[in-house]
Amino acid sequence: MCGIVAYLGDKQAYPILIKGLKRLEYRGYDSSGVAIIDNGEINLFKKQGKVVELESLVADKNINGTIGIGHTRWATHGLPNDINAHPHYSGNEKLAIIHNGIIENYASLKQGLKLRGHEFKSETDTEVLIHLIEDVQQKTNVPLAEAVRVALGEVIGAYAIVIIDKNNPNTLIAAKKSSPLVIGIGEGNEFYVASDATPIVEYTRNVVYLEDEEIAVLTKGEDIQLKNIKNQEKTPYIQELEMQLEAIEKGGYEHFMLKEIYEQPQSIRNSMRGRIDLDKGIVSLGGIRDYEQKMMNASRIIIVACGTSWHAGLVGEYLLEDLTRIPVEVEYASEFRYRNPIISESDVVIAISQSGETADTLAAIKLAKEKGATIIGICNVVGSSISRETHAGSYTHAGPEIGVASTKAFTSQVTVLSLMALSIAHKKGTISESKFRALLHELSSIPEKVEHLLSSDKQVKHISALFKDARNFLYLGRGYNFPVALEGALKLKEISYIHAEGYPAAEMKHGPIALIDEEMPVVVIATKKGNYDKVVSNIEEVKARSGKIIAIVNEGDVDVKAIADHVIEIPEVEDLFSPLLTSIPLQLLSYHIAVMRGCNVDQPRNLAKSVTVE
Numbered sequence: 132m133c134g135i136v137a138y139l140g141d142k143q144a145y146p147i148l149i150k151g152l153k154r155l156e157y158r159g160y161d162s163s164g165v166a167i168i169d170n171g172e173i174n175l176f177k178k179q180g181k182v183v184e185l186e187s188l189v190a191d192k193n194i195n196g197t198i199g200i201g202h203t204r205w206a207t208h209g210l211p212n213d214i215n216a217h218p219h220y221s222g223n224e225k226l227a228i229i230h231n232g233i234i235e236n237y238a239s240l241k242q243g244l245k246l247r248g249h250e251f252k253s254e255t256d257t258e259v260l261i262h263l264i265e266d267v268q269q270k271t272n273v274p275l276a277e278a279v280r281v282a283l284g285e286v287i288g289a290y291a292i293v294i295i296d297k298n299n300p301n302t303l304i305a306a307k308k309s310s311p312l313v314i315g316i317g318e319g320n321e322f323y324v325a326s327d328a329t330p331i332v333e334y335t336r337n338v339v340y341l342e343d344e345e346i347a348v349l350t351k352g353e354d355i356q357l358k359n360i361k362n363q364e365k366t367p368y369i370q371e372l373e374m375q376l377e378a379i380e381k382g383g384y385e386h387f388m389l390k391e392i393y394e395q396p397q398s399i400r401n402s403m404r405g406r407i408d409l410d411k412g413i414v415s416l417g418g419i420r421d422y423e424q425k426m427m428n429a430s431r432i433i434i435v436a437c438g439t440s441w442h443a444g445l446v447g448e449y450l451l452e453d454l455t456r457i458p459v460e461v462e463y464a465s466e467f468r469y470r471n472p473i474i475s476e477s478d479v480v481i482a483i484s485q486s487g488e489t490a491d492t493l494a495a496i497k498l499a500k501e502k503g504a505t506i507i508g509i510c511n512v513v514g515s516s517i518s519r520e521t522h523a524g525s526y527t528h529a530g531p532e533i534g535v536a537s538t539k540a541f542t543s544q545v546t547v548l549s550l551m552a553l554s555i556a557h558k559k560g561t562i563s564e565s566k567f568r569a570l571l572h573e574l575s576s577i578p579e580k581v582e583h584l585l586s587s588d589k590q591v592k593h594i595s596a597l598f599k600d601a602r603n604f605l606y607l608g609r610g611y612n613f614p615v616a617l618e619g620a621l622k623l624k625e626i627s628y629i630h631a632e633g634y635p636a637a638e639m640k641h642g643p644i645a646l647i648d649e650e651m652p653v654v655v656i657a658t659k660k661g662n663y664d665k666v667v668s669n670i671e672e673v674k675a676r677s678g679k680i681i682a683i684v685n686e687g688d689v690d691v692k693a694i695a696d697h698v699i700e701i702p703e704v705e706d707l708f709s710p711l712l713t714s715i716p717l718q719l720l721s722y723h724i725a726v727m728r729g730c731n732v733d734q735p736r737n738l739a740k741s742v743t744v745e
């Protein structure tokens with residue numbers, strides 16, 4: 132939540148900042164702002180709403196300058212208005228700050244600062260932090276970097292910050308704890324700073340990911356100076372960025388979400404690349420090799436995640452229990468961390484996160500780690516906090532996902548979970564060699580099947596037009612497709628704001644059936660290999676109450692076709708891999724409905740892609 136970007140060098144800062152903010156807008160879009168130093172003055176502009184609002188605001192303003200900071204906000208403390216927008220000034224307006232994170236003890240710090248004469252304009256925790264830094268500087272007369280270090284020592288919470296000082300237009304000060312921050316080093320030691328590498332990738336490939344509690348002093352033409360909060364010097368670890376610029380652009384699609392849906396044949400392939408050897412009959416996940424024994428011997432696997440990643444975790448539970456016979460529990464990270472869970476050293480925790488930054492998932496991992504469990508990560512973003520906090524893990528390699536509603540990340544997570552389950556089951560001997568090989572073949576064929584099913588998009592669009600004005604939707608599935616029903620419902624409510632619920636098909640009769648009438652579209656996943664006959668009975672129950680059935684069926688289906696109002700056909704696949712196919716028409720359905728309702732599918736209201744607050 133919240134995206135930060137900064138630049139220092141010989142170029143004009145504003146174009147770099149504004150482009151960066153647009154790339155980071157997926158992290159929050161309640162307000163945005165920039166502050167740029169020109170001729171010894173800070174010119175600060177901020178505006179409620181999207182980055183385009185900020186662009187209109189500055190159209191006739193002085194935005195000259197080669198050092199500046201920018202911010203796009205997802206509101207935590209204070210309304211999303213102009214005043215609470217970042218950047219924030221210090222009291223004397225000598226300093227300006229951008230911040231992603233939450234200062235938890237801001238109220239008590241604010242009280243102390245008020246007693247010392249500080250006056251605040253906004254309701255934000257961020258303004259308190261910059262006043263605290265100013266206060267330390269005034270009291271101790273130390274250089275700014277030292278004041279930042281001392282002030283951060285008093286802070287409880289999470290932060291990625293960048294500060295500029297109007298009297299020192301050659302230096303940016305950046306620091307982080309729990310929120311991500313990456314520094315790009317351009318030619319002649321110009322610097323780019325951002326929440327992720329997307330604003331940086333077109334300028335330089337040399338980056339440094341700051342570690343928690345590190346403070347960087349970036350001075351034009353000089354090497355990075357790095358310290359931690361305990362005042363120990365650190366050596367920056369410069370690494371090469373692997374991200375491709377094309378991956379973060381729309382490439383001719385109307386929305387990122389659609390592009391990402393259509394990328395799935397490739398993203399699923401990328402999740403498997405180099406990990407399956409069909410000839411030798413081997414799955415090898417290099418990242419977890421040293422921990423596979425531990426996984427095989429685990430008394431229990433606990434999967435922690437949030438949102439769509441939690442749904443992938445549910446599929447993982449079915450896969451892992453089915454194939455490895457190890458008991459699996461799936462927990463919302465936010466519940467797990469606060470409910471005093473029983474965790475032992477023989478437990479393996481799998482944390483699933485697209486961004487690798489979700490605060491609750493990160494905290495759940497830390498808790499489980501403290502209690503001695505082995506932590507395995509499944510993340511998409513390379514170098515993210517969760518990937519660094521885990522003992523081992525497998526990246527999904529889905530490529531950057533920009534649309535706030537997760538699509539390709541889900542299928543890639545399920546692919547990696549499938550590989551993990553197959554690998555452990557094979558090594559443990561809980562599936563036969565022939566079944567293992569057959570499943571490997573089946574998994575390898577999924578990308579082609581996804582390619583094929585995407586051709587049914589026209590049909591999905593047609594159905595979407597018929598139901599775009601519905602006020603409620605019900606999604607039903609059984610077994611492996613129960614989590615897909617949950618995910619389908621989540622996609623619809625996230626981006627089209629239609630109320631939708633996902634249920635195990637058999638549970639319908641214990642409540643949701645009361646809602647069914649001729650106004651209620653019911654999406655049912657009725658694939659041949661997944662309790663088909665039982666699902667057919669559930670469809671009959673809906674029909675008997677005049678509900679409208681949209682069914683996901685296999686090509687060549689006869690029975691459901693005869694009773695459903697609409698069908699979407701997908702290729703047949705082994706039941707345990709069916710979520711990799713069945714989830715996709717549901718993504719398309721929600722996409723088209725949202726577009727037809729005029730919703731902003733890539734940036735739905737109130738949501739953010741990377742949830743770095745609890």
Ligand code: G6P
Binds near residue numbers: 484488489
């Ligand atoms: C947010 C996003 C969801 C995502 C969830 C978990 O709510 O909007 O799309 O599933 O966070 O994020 P993670 O990055 O941990 O997978």
